[in-house]
Amino acid sequence: MPNILILGATGYIGSALSQSLLRSGNRLVYGHARTPEKAKALQRDEITSILAPSLTSPSLINAIATHRIDIIVDVAGADKETFDLLNLVKKAGAERLENAQREGVLVPKLGFIYCSGTWVHGSSLLPVNDLMPVGTASAPLPPAELVAWRTGLEKEVLNARDVLDVAIVRPALVYGRSSAIWTSLFSPLLQAAQGQGEGNSASSAAVKIQADDDSRPGLVHVDDVASGFHCAVDKLSMIAGTGVYPVFDLQTSQEDMRGILGAAARELGWKGGVELVGAGEDLFTRAMCTTGNCSSGRAKIILGWTPRREGFVQGMGVFVRA
Incomplete structure (x- = not known):
């Protein structure tokens, strides 16, 4: 039963994902909490809490090894902090591989799934998809200014594939529940x-x-976002190292x-x-x-994502x- 660590577990998407993983019965779910109150809230929801004041706290990074975490899912929505976190996770992933090499055994890479968003495509009346570049001179459009920094982080995540199994999931504008x-x-x-x-x-x-x-914003219900990340968790080891481009847009309408x-x-x-x-x-x-005109065909075909909550209006x- 793989161990999954969710960063942002008490948040909008993180709480929905945590419950989805728990209901499957196939995962042990850990959640990062910044305060004792948040830690207690996670425990009430049957999530094992890891208390640490920030994403880069030694107590959180050490917990990756202590709890033998297999996949980290970052839905925290941080910016600078996530860049720093990724460097620490890469180090943890490299150490895991080095230890295995010394012992002469084969082990899976540490997994890292990052939550970006379809706003990185910019505002487009024409169809765009998750195989298109973002944040580059060859991108169809510039990203929404608010999230322009995410394109650089996406690049860093993809470049970490030598020591990590990675995926990037991009929800469209989310609605449902607290909204x-x-x-x-x-x-x-x-x-x-x-x-x-x-x-x-x-x-x-x-x-x-x-x-x-x-x-004309692109939309997706929070339950379908959770199921999309759940699918990414389930399929990460299957797509890693296969040549599949591990970036997936989630939009239903x-x-x-x-x-x-x-x-x-x-x-x-x-x-x-x-x-x-x-x-x-x-x-x-x-x-x-932002007008979103994205395709989620690859998420449906490769990850097996089946959204069920379509239609905001x-x-x-x-x-x-x-």
């Missing part, structure tokens, strides 16, 4: 709905939302931002109009409005109340 990433767009609608009423002039005004009217916000307004009870005034200069808002009544 915290959508708060900045949904909150004005909720506040307007709660404030409207007889004699309230606000009920006839349009709510102004900072978003691009022509945006593409829906227009106007339709998404219109559906959210209706389900929240807002009876007035909704005006999309543009993303402006805020990098996060601009990234949220269709299920909006459930999602806005989650």
Whole structure:
């Protein structure tokens, strides 16, 4: 039964992935916790916690050997910290191979699966796929500025294949469950709905939302993200060293931002109009409005990924109340 360490285990994607792996019964699941409170939360969910204040803490790195971790899944969403972490994981992977060579035995490489995102493709009306370069002069488009740093990290992960078995999984814009990433767009609608009423002039005004009217984001439900990473964990040793390019985009639909916000307004009870005034200069808002036209065919064929939660607008009544 392989041992899996999840970095970001208490987060949005990490918690969904942890439960997916536990339900399979085929994995021992460890989770990184930065505080004692987070460690207790993991233990309540039957995840073995590893307490360390940062991703580069000696206690976390030492735990890789102590607990005989087979695969590390990084869904922590860190930037500079992840670059430093990767260097330490590469060192741990190299030491594992060196020890095996001294003992004259063959051992599998330490596995490392990194969570990137489809925003690295940039905003495209034309189809893009996970075989295309990102962040280079030959890339079809530049990445969303907010996540431009991820392209360099992806390169470092791929270059670590001499000492690690690696994969990169790129979810599209995630929705479902808490949908915290959508708060900045949904909150004005909720506040307007709660404030409207007889004699309230606000009920006839349009709510102004900072978003691009022509945006068509690529989407994926958090449950399907978890199953995608689960598939990557299951197939990592099978694709490593085979020549398969280990990068996989996860997207199930593409829906227009106007339709998404219109559906959210209706389900929240807002009876007035909704005006999309543009993303402006805020990098996060601009990234949220990235038009995603990705293909997940390789994830389905190679990893065996079978998404089951398709359609954001269709299920909006459930999602806005989650």
